[in-house]
Amino acid sequence: MTEVEKPPSGPPQSPDTASYNVAAQAIQQILANTTGRPANAEQNTLVNRVIDAWRRRHSRADPNPILTLIAGYAGSGKTEFARLLSDITGWALLDKDALTRPLVERLLISLGGDPHDRHTDLYLREVRPLEYHCMMETAFDNLNAGTSAVLSAPFVAELADTEWVARLTKRCADKGAEVAVVWVLCDAESIRKHIEIRCDARDAWKLQNWEAYVSTLNTAAGPPAAHITIDNRLGAAFDLAKQASETLLRSRQAAEGVR
Structure with a gap:
């Protein structure tokens, strides 16, 4: 059975360390009371992980959370790259389609539209804003908890809107979070190949x-907002896994440069 962590014994501790241990004991007691059952291995594991996460979150060793937008046209490879970045970093992955697609399809049907519509005024006016609102609020819930997040969505209109970018940057700054934008570059031929391969009704x-x-696409250039470019055209010199590692390094360096 996994033992619940106990405050370390030994020499007198600094006030900060002592405070951490008092808080850890309080958290342990809260979780124990919540279960209403005798401690077991699963409960002890959860308690230990929660206490460890609390200590990490409140230690100065952890950097500020970062919100990373993975943007690009449909079929450019956004989700693939976002998954790679999430796998490398452990940051929460928020993919627009995974978060909202079932609801979007039901909403379009209820409005008398095609569930796979992503181009008519009905979708653009009535549905798309709700998709992005849900995704962004979920992202901010993660930031509030000190968790970095990787968002995968086109963001084409948003990143062309300087006021939207300014609001996002300020809201993140107010939470002590950083922002990075990654544009997945892909030409029309490559986009078509990717779309044909995934064979999706939408x-x-x-x-x-x-x-x-x-x-309607401007594949030759990225958004006007400051961003990092990932080349996902067919025959690109570097594979996405390598580019994901390089992007992580560059996004952190860029964030540190504006502090």
């Missing part, structure tokens, strides 16, 4: 109206 309109769809 891409049907794009493929059926390819020329009209591509005419």
Whole structure:
């Protein structure tokens, strides 16, 4: 059976360390009272992990949380890169489609639309704003808990809006969090290949109206907001795993440079 941590004994401790141990004991007691059952191995494991997480969160060793936006057009490889970055860092992964897609489809149906619609005024006006609102509020809940988050969504309109970017930056700064934007660069040919491979119903309109769809994309340039670029075009010189590691380093360096 896993033993619950006990405050260390030995030489007198600094006030900070002593305070941590008092708080740890209080947390342990709260969790024990909440269960209403005798301690068991699973409960002890949870208690130990909670106490350890509390200590890490309140120690100065942990850096400020960072909100990383992984942006790009549909089929550019955003989610793949976001997953890699999340795997490397352990940061929470918030993918717009995973968070909202079932609700989006039901909402579109209830509004008399196509559940796979991602291009009409109905979707853009009535549904899309709600998707982004839900995702961003979930991200801020993570930041409030001191947890960094990786967000995967197009963010095309948002990153072109200087006021939106300014509001995001200020809101993060008010929480002591940093912001990094990663644009996944992908040309039209590569996007089409990626879309064809994933064979998703929401891409049907794009493929059926390819020329009209591509005419709305500016694949040659990223957003006007400050960002890091990841090259995910077919035949790119570096694979995404290597680029994920490099992006992590650059985003931290950039954040430290503006402190």
